[in-house]
Amino acid sequence: MADTDEADAGRRDFLTTTTTIIGAAGAAAACWPFVVSMNPTPGVRAQGAASLPLDGIPPGAIRTVAWRGKPVFVFHRVPEQIAKADSSQGGKDPQPDAERVQDAAWLVVVGLCTHLGCVPNKTADGWLCPCHGSVYDNSGRILSGPAPRNLDIPPYTISADGTLMIG
Amino acid sequence: MASTLLAWINRRFPFTSFVRNELTDYPVPRNLSFWWNFGFLAGFVLLLQIVSGVFLAMHYKPDVNLAFDSVQHIMREVEYGWLIRYLHSTGASAFFAVIYLHMIRTLYYGSYRAPRELMWWSGQVLLLLIMATAFMGYLLPWGQMSYWGAQVITSLFGATPMIGEELVLWLRGDYAVGDATLNRFFALHYLVPFVLCVMVLIHLVALHHVKSSNPSGIDLAAKDNIPFHPYFTIKDLFGMVVFAVMFFAVVFFAPETFIEEANNVPADPLQTPPHIVPEWYFLPFYAILRAIPDTLGGAAAMTVSVLIFAAMPLLDRSSLPGGARYRPVYRAMFYLFVMDVLVLGYLGTQAPEAWVVVVGRVATIIYFSIFLLLPWVSKIEERWLRRRGLPTALQATMASERRQKASGV
Numbered sequence: 372m373a374d375t376d377e378a379d380a381g382r383r384d385f386l387t388t389t390t391t392i393i394g395a396a397g398a399a400a401a402c403w404p405f406v407v408s409m410n411p412t413p414g415v416r417a418q419g420a421a422s423l424p425l426d427g428i429p430p431g432a433i434r435t436v437a438w439r440g441k442p443v444f445v446f447h448r449v450p451e452q453i454a455k456a457d458s459s460q461g462g463k464d465p466q467p468d469a470e471r472v473q474d475a476a477w478l479v480v481v482g483l484c485t486h487l488g489c490v491p492n493k494t495a496d497g498w499l500c501p502c503h504g505s506v507y508d509n510s511g512r513i514l515s516g517p518a519p520r521n522l523d524i525p526p527y528t529i530s531a532d533g534t535l536m537i538g
Numbered sequence: 539m540a541s542t543l544l545a546w547i548n549r550r551f552p553f554t555s556f557v558r559n560e561l562t563d564y565p566v567p568r569n570l571s572f573w574w575n576f577g578f579l580a581g582f583v584l585l586l587q588i589v590s591g592v593f594l595a596m597h598y599k600p601d602v603n604l605a606f607d608s609v610q611h612i613m614r615e616v617e618y619g620w621l622i623r624y625l626h627s628t629g630a631s632a633f634f635a636v637i638y639l640h641m642i643r644t645l646y647y648g649s650y651r652a653p654r655e656l657m658w659w660s661g662q663v664l665l666l667l668i669m670a671t672a673f674m675g676y677l678l679p680w681g682q683m684s685y686w687g688a689q690v691i692t693s694l695f696g697a698t699p700m701i702g703e704e705l706v707l708w709l710r711g712d713y714a715v716g717d718a719t720l721n722r723f724f725a726l727h728y729l730v731p732f733v734l735c736v737m738v739l740i741h742l743v744a745l746h747h748v749k750s751s752n753p754s755g756i757d758l759a760a761k762d763n764i765p766f767h768p769y770f771t772i773k774d775l776f777g778m779v780v781f782a783v784m785f786f787a788v789v790f791f792a793p794e795t796f797i798e799e800a801n802n803v804p805a806d807p808l809q810t811p812p813h814i815v816p817e818w819y820f821l822p823f824y825a826i827l828r829a830i831p832d833t834l835g836g837a838a839a840m841t842v843s844v845l846i847f848a849a850m851p852l853l854d855r856s857s858l859p860g861g862a863r864y865r866p867v868y869r870a871m872f873y874l875f876v877m878d879v880l881v882l883g884y885l886g887t888q889a890p891e892a893w894v895v896v897v898g899r900v901a902t903i904i905y906f907s908i909f910l911l912l913p914w915v916s917k918i919e920e921r922w923l924r925r926r927g928l929p930t931a932l933q934a935t936m937a938s939e940r941r942q943k944a945s946g947v
């Protein structure tokens with residue numbers, strides 16, 4: 372190979388481009404540990420279960436239990452409330468009441484408005500969110516207001532001895 | 539001795555020339571009104587917030603079990619802790635008051651126009667940074683309003699299509715606002731003001747390059763400029779004293795004005811207060827958020843309502859100098875806009891009843907229409923004004939600018 376003083380412009384461009392791309396990719400990759408360090412830690416993720424004995428809750432009453440730091444409403448519905456919930460499909464996110472409960476007497480929903488996460492307050496016919504005025508019925512279904520979805524239902528089981536296990 | 543030392547420094551660092559060019563002899567238009575005081579005041583409040591914040595951080599504990607009590611500890615046990623805390627909480631409101639007045643001045647006199655677009659845009663970045671800092675700082679006392687404010691605003695990111703839920707989880711580091719959230723908000727609340735200082739520096743470098751705007755709206759020649767010192771050092775300090783009288787009146791006699799009562803109750807993740815309102819400086823944007831009956835639409839409208847100010851240099855197509863001063867239609871739109879923002883602010887304090895939603899929608903439409911109609915309105919207005927004949931004062935101003943530019947002064 373003959374020695375030459377002339378620069379190979381094509382080879383320089385190639386080296387500059389690849390160095391830039393690999394350098395940028397490396398810089399982006401270096402950000403990754405910092406980004407994922409902000410994710411929930413295993414300890415936070417493990418707060419996955421909560422339990423509540425149901426026998427102390429009289430018909431018509433409601434208990435709020437914390438699950439993953441969020442409130443969960445446990446609502447012991449009376450027959451009229453069940454009948455009324457059964458007779459409609461809700462509002463903008465229609466769903467039969469039967470799909471939202473395991474036992475029609477017990478409505479278990481995450482007590483955070485699906486709009487921006489405030490805790491709705493109980494009213495006679497359901498819930499009203501104090502932040503932006505979303506109205507839910509006694510099945511936790513959205514009737515009016517800015518919320519897009521019905522109140523979320525957490526995974527739960529009710530054991531034979533009447534204990535609610537959430538998570 | 540002193541002059542020897544100065545000479546030694548000046549050979550190695552442009553100390554004397556910097557002070558002369560950027561401070562003492564820096565040329566400023568002689569016709570500035572008190573409306574040109576607010577930039578200096580914003581700098582003063584930033585300094586006040588950083589100093590009081592650093593001292594608060596010496597006693598504050600960013601832990602869900604300790605945060606609320608540590609603020610009470612500052613208020614009751616730390617010597618002058620109450621003063622430092624009230625300076626900081628009142629300072630946040632003062633910061634926004636000063637910044638909003640600064641923006642109103644810019645909008646009224648058209649100071650955002652060429653060649654000051656980068657000043658306006660760096661100012662917009664400053665506004666966003668201040669908003670983020672204020673929002674994160676508001677969580678730190680860990681009261682009910684702190685908690686639910688953070689819960690609502692972080693939930694807004696859940697409206698992002700596709701990745702909303704994961705994004706909120708990542709932002710909070712927990713399923714709901716919790717210990718991880720409080721810790722990172724504290725870290726960032728301490729960090730962002732220093733980023734802000736860098737941005738302020740950029741804002742000032744741009745200012746010293748293009749120089750201050752002035753009420754006439756034209757670039758004044760050297761003969762109409764006067765040195766910053768002593769004229770504007772005195773004027774700015776006088777403005778600062780007037781500001782300080784009002785500021786300390788709040789700090790000493792009504793320090794709870796800007797602290798929501800509900801925030802004196804420790805955060806309870808299981809119970810939202812019956813009526814939650816954001817701090818006054820977010821109210822108009824909050825009213826816009828509530829006016830849209832859709833989570834994503836509301837979040838998008840609120841974001842755009844803040845960002846849209848940056849488009850002003852592009853939207854305003856009039857070439858008449860002096861902003862609203864010589865432009866009656868623009869002036870009318872300006873006052874309509876200010877009133878609309880006040881109405882939105884009032885609606886933001888009200889519970890979301892039916893009439894609030896309806897009026898909120900009308901006010902939101904007016905808010906955006908003013909911006910979006912401006913390109914046409916400003917063009918038509920200019921054509922109309924020129925056909926009607928410009929006022930003699932304005933013609934004289936424009937002629938003098940032309941002369942000065944031609945003679946290259």
